[in-house]
Amino acid sequence: MNLLQQSQASVLFDAPGPKARARYTVYSVITIAALIALLAWVVIQFDRRGDQWAAEKWTPFLQPETWTAFILPGMANTLGAAAVATVFALVFGVIFGIGRLSDHAWVRVPAGMVVEFFRAIPLLMLIFFTMAIGGPLGQALTFVFAVPFRIVVDPFTAVVIGLTLYNGSVLAEIFRAGINAVPKGQSEAAYSLGMRKSQVMRLVLLPQAVTTMMPAIIMQLVVLLKDSALGYIVAFPEMLRAFTLIATGEQNVIPAAMVCAVIYIAINLSLTRLAIWLERRNARRGRATAHVGAAPGVDAAVAAVPAASVPTPSVQPDDTPEPVDRDGTDPAGPDAPGGGRPAG
Amino acid sequence: MDDIFNNLDSFVDGFSWTIRLTLVSAAFAFAIGVLLTAMRVSPVPLLRASATVYVETIRNTPLTLVLLFCGLGLGNTMQLQFSDRVEWDVFWLAVVGLSAYTACFVAESLRAGINTIPFGQAEAARSLGLTFGQNLRLIVLPQALRTVIGPLGSVFIALTKNTTVASVAGLGVQEASREMRLLFDQGQTDVLVVFIGFAIGFIILTLPVGYFFGWLSKRLAVAR
Numbered sequence: 001m002n003l004l005q006q007s008q009a010s011v012l013f014d015a016p017g018p019k020a021r022a023r024y025t026v027y028s029v030i031t032i033a034a035l036i037a038l039l040a041w042v043v044i045q046f047d048r049r050g051d052q053w054a055a056e057k058w059t060p061f062l063q064p065e066t067w068t069a070f071i072l073p074g075m076a077n078t079l080g081a082a083a084v085a086t087v088f089a090l091v092f093g094v095i096f097g098i099g100r101l102s103d104h105a106w107v108r109v110p111a112g113m114v115v116e117f118f119r120a121i122p123l124l125m126l127i128f129f130t131m132a133i134g135g136p137l138g139q140a141l142t143f144v145f146a147v148p149f150r151i152v153v154d155p156f157t158a159v160v161i162g163l164t165l166y167n168g169s170v171l172a173e174i175f176r177a178g179i180n181a182v183p184k185g186q187s188e189a190a191y192s193l194g195m196r197k198s199q200v201m202r203l204v205l206l207p208q209a210v211t212t213m214m215p216a217i218i219m220q221l222v223v224l225l226k227d228s229a230l231g232y233i234v235a236f237p238e239m240l241r242a243f244t245l246i247a248t249g250e251q252n253v254i255p256a257a258m259v260c261a262v263i264y265i266a267i268n269l270s271l272t273r274l275a276i277w278l279e280r281r282n283a284r285r286g287r288a289t290a291h292v293g294a295a296p297g298v299d300a301a302v303a304a305v306p307a308a309s310v311p312t313p314s315v316q317p318d319d320t321p322e323p324v325d326r327d328g329t330d331p332a333g334p335d336a337p338g339g340g341r342p343a344g
Numbered sequence: 345m346d347d348i349f350n351n352l353d354s355f356v357d358g359f360s361w362t363i364r365l366t367l368v369s370a371a372f373a374f375a376i377g378v379l380l381t382a383m384r385v386s387p388v389p390l391l392r393a394s395a396t397v398y399v400e401t402i403r404n405t406p407l408t409l410v411l412l413f414c415g416l417g418l419g420n421t422m423q424l425q426f427s428d429r430v431e432w433d434v435f436w437l438a439v440v441g442l443s444a445y446t447a448c449f450v451a452e453s454l455r456a457g458i459n460t461i462p463f464g465q466a467e468a469a470r471s472l473g474l475t476f477g478q479n480l481r482l483i484v485l486p487q488a489l490r491t492v493i494g495p496l497g498s499v500f501i502a503l504t505k506n507t508t509v510a511s512v513a514g515l516g517v518q519e520a521s522r523e524m525r526l527l528f529d530q531g532q533t534d535v536l537v538v539f540i541g542f543a544i545g546f547i548i549l550t551l552p553v554g555y556f557f558g559w560l561s562k563r564l565a566v567a568r
Contacts, residue, residue, distance in 0.1 A: 257413045
């Protein structure tokens, strides 16, 4: 029921007749000409300033030493920091996402404040702060315990803490939206079976929320991986820094930037494909596949966009602005055991 | 608190660059984003493909790399110069990177908005004889825009926060986070107080914007 999905190329315009076809051909030719002109300009500019297309600017990337000495260690650091931060952020997200749904105001309000605070301030500031707070913190501890403390926060720790706090807060909102989207009958049925609140959350709500939100969670991990490049600014030896080292050594900024971008894009695109595949699988199984983009309170800059980027024809229920709510009220999926009413 | 008031200069100076970066980049990003969206739904396959390639490429590249490319690549290597004064030169280089990056997210949001428009709208427009351009301009885009005001607000807030990356090497725009880091490095001030001060500055920038876009999206919501 929406424009792009019903039929990709025939809603906004008629099937082209002979005249229109001729016109489109002209447009295509113009586009090709413009693209070629742009490309030629870029190539010529790169060539003129610093001779960036010369073979010796590119050969470093064909030598195994470049990879073993610079790129692979950098990539290991990037992926390592992202992996550690992912684990911590998921834990942080679950704790604070559930905390925001607590029945007790003294849990709910502080959890909400923490999440909102870390989502409102730039990640880079958080990383700077984490690096700078080590000294004063050590002094304070020295003062309190009368034992000399000396705390030095290394870039890796700062990056991981920053990534954890920011992405954990966004994940908290994703988890919250997912838990809210589980049909009410699920928790009611669980309570009527005599489960405690913690059991309902752990055994009924959270597993369903995680399944529903898996695509959104993975898209947030793409954001996390991209943000790990901020470590470059605080001299964390991650992949981007490895490439700038090569670029300074070989004077090949443009080739280095291109190779680096290709690696990031390859990693991120495969994660995105995974999210799309999960989303389609969920839809096939009749589960609610929630896009957090429309969920209340979720940072749509990170959440709506992945949802929008997933063109899954006819299986993806995103023709209403509130897919979470609408899908959430439909417990008739084949494997939603709590949805059916007990017979007799 | 003295640490804030004694350094009010760097505070105000930093946030003035942050605001300038945000507003100018937002304007360009919106324009490019609308153009990309129009290309992505256009009848010419080549336009569609090139817009898709652009969006997918830039969206999956870290912003740090994009801005680093603007600074070291466009600025140092290609010697692209926008202004004689260094601070404005790096400002415009940062605007190039931030707009190019944010435009992808604007385009993605708008495309999601076009997805929500009922089939009948464009069909009716076509049956009245509107061309693709008229259809897009008069029927589809206005409705899509009104639907995605909320997500666009989030993109704007993300842009505000992303301006901090413009302090990256090779650019070094004197925006808020860089001023904060300079204060940290001088070591004359209380780290926690300065951090809270700058954090509040960002919250003041982003919170009203969030509420404003929320209010606007409710007010302009398309009744269906």
